[in-house]
Amino acid sequence: MKKTILFLSCLVLTLSLNAQTSVSGYVSTVNQNQQISKHIYGHFSEHLGRCIYDGFWVDKSLNVKKEGRIRMDIVDALKAINIPNLRWPGGCFADEYHWRDGIGAPNSRPKMVNTNWGGVTEDNSFGTHEFLELCKLLGTEPYISGNVGSGTVEEMSKWVEYLNFDGESPMSKLRKENGRTEPWKVSFWGVGNESWGCGGNMTAEYYADQFNRYATYSRDYPGTKLKKVAGGANSDDYNWTDVLMRKSRNQMWGLSLHYYAIPTGSWGNKGSATDFEEQEYFSSMKNALRMDELVTKHSAVMDKYDPAKKVALVVDEWGIWTNVEPGTNPGFLYQQNSLRDALVAGSTLNIFNNHSDRVKMANLAQTVNVLQALILTEKDKMLLTPTYWVFDMYKTHQEATLLPVKFTSPNYVVNNKSLPSVNISASKDKNGVVHLTMVNLDAKNNIPVKLNFEDLNWSKAVGTILTSAKFTDYNSFDQPNKIKPAAFNGASKNGDQLQLSLPPLSVVAITLN
Structure with a gap:
């Protein structure tokens, strides 16, 4: 009986940790003045x-x-x-x-x-x-x-x-x-x-x-x-x-x-x-x-x-x-x-x-x-x-202006321990262009992302991604370019919302033009 209760408790914990499967959030772009040195x-x-x-x-x-x-x-x-x-x-x-x-x-x-x-x-x-x-x-x-x-x-x-x-x-x-x-x-x-x-x-x-x-x-x-x-x-x-x-x-x-x-x-x-x-x-x-x-x-x-x-x-x-x-x-x-x-x-x-x-x-x-x-x-x-x-x-x-990002992230769970799958920061440069950098730490799952922006006019998202098949991959003197940035074409505009899917084990940079 105790083993059954323990199993059910772990199952409930695991299900609750994995209940959320996507990132949704909001980027504040108005009246910001904190500079990123x-x-x-x-x-x-x-x-x-x-x-x-x-x-x-x-x-x-x-x-x-x-x-x-x-x-x-x-x-x-x-x-x-x-x-x-x-x-x-x-x-x-x-x-x-x-x-x-x-x-x-x-x-x-x-x-x-x-x-x-x-x-x-x-x-x-x-x-x-x-x-x-x-x-x-x-x-x-x-x-x-x-x-x-x-x-x-x-x-x-x-x-x-x-x-x-x-x-x-x-x-x-x-x-x-x-x-x-x-x-x-x-x-x-x-x-x-x-x-x-x-x-x-x-x-x-x-x-x-x-x-x-x-x-x-x-x-x-x-x-x-x-x-x-x-x-x-x-x-x-x-x-x-x-x-x-x-x-x-x-x-x-x-x-x-x-x-x-x-x-x-x-x-x-x-x-x-x-x-x-x-x-x-x-x-x-x-x-x-x-x-x-x-x-x-x-x-x-x-x-x-x-x-x-x-x-x-x-x-x-x-x-x-x-x-x-x-x-x-x-x-x-x-x-x-x-x-x-x-x-x-x-x-x-x-x-x-x-x-x-x-x-x-x-x-x-x-x-x-x-x-x-x-x-x-x-x-x-x-x-x-x-x-x-x-x-x-x-x-x-x-030297860009920090844009606070409020969002919720699914958890990356290993052996019933968890951490947030996704982390993000955003800024606006001196020309008014918005840049976002996102990391998906999850080793297996794509994470959909939906972000809304406060009073921001933009028409196109241009992206760059750094990733590889395994977290143990590295650049060697025999293969110096195994891991390097590539174009990321997975970001789109839906109304005023930025939508994309972050691949597992990836760093993605997005510029909104």
Whole structure:
């Protein structure tokens, strides 16, 4: 009898979870003024594995187009997605990096051991000047993370002076001696990184005092006001956010948040990047969607001290983190990039767009050959990952006006656990054109979508889709174009209503003309 009751209960739960089979909703287009900052679409380049060395910065003998030693096929690919900012030199590496070791004649720079990532020796041939030349070639804003963990207030203060002061001083003189007359006017400035962990194992109270001290001496020079980003919380440490907002909010432009989606939920065995079943795919997406909860709750803490939302939430490390590829250095964090990763990226960017009243900046980890990379290289070969193509499809949201979308979604159910099948964000660009990005996480089912619009004249829907047969599919050097965007012709106009059907495992971008 008990078994029968249990079976019937599970059946009722399953039927109720699957009762809804389509998305219906409403897009508000009138009197909206919340801008989606382009800096939400930022990236991260740490001295880790093959991101800098053998990624952006290659051997002189490598047979690829280069500017000095900067690899230009990577630069061209990133320019194509309008990369708005690039974070450097870390990550954990930032708090063991001493900037003076990376300036001057390359053959006179001291070597260093990268104790965080693989114990490799670096020659410091890629330093401040090289990074800022890379940013110039990319047409992007630099975001530099300063050393609080093993550095000094004087060291950070003088780095800012070296970068930004245009008058007579010891640091501006040194900069000129190293070949740069004009200051770079770097604005985004991280004061330490993960100070609760690899950046010093500090308490929130201690770090808040250190942030206030370091930030005080990180000066605003004429023509450049620093946007100082305080090292924020690990995942759901809301106390850290509370302490920093209470003690330090008046000195910061932004407060960071780091969160990685671990497929298995276990740091000991995070799961394969390409070899997994539906249950692990489901848990990956469940963990990725937790970003919405984290942003909501950290924003609520910030609202207590900053109801006007003057302090930005800066999610400057996010992405999916799996086990490294078999046979690679475990300290290099090289992982493949599957369709699952693209669905994580699309869903996360939709979350950030919809929270753009507080989230003003974010940085995917990382750009080349590390974690959820946009680009993978193998000697002279280079490929664009499924995640890269999501950023290409979503670039229309940069600096556009957020259009709130109210909708209900069916659930994607695996083993009686559920998550929303569909997530959406929408915006209107400066020309008045409306763009929607939608993700269907369901591994098996097409999801019909019907959306109404408030006072919007449009005649045609133009679409792009990114999908593949399996969530484990990926681009390889043998098949670099297995997953790439294609035209989506499944959207239509019925009266004033947009109608379409989202295929399983798909990211779809729609433009209304």
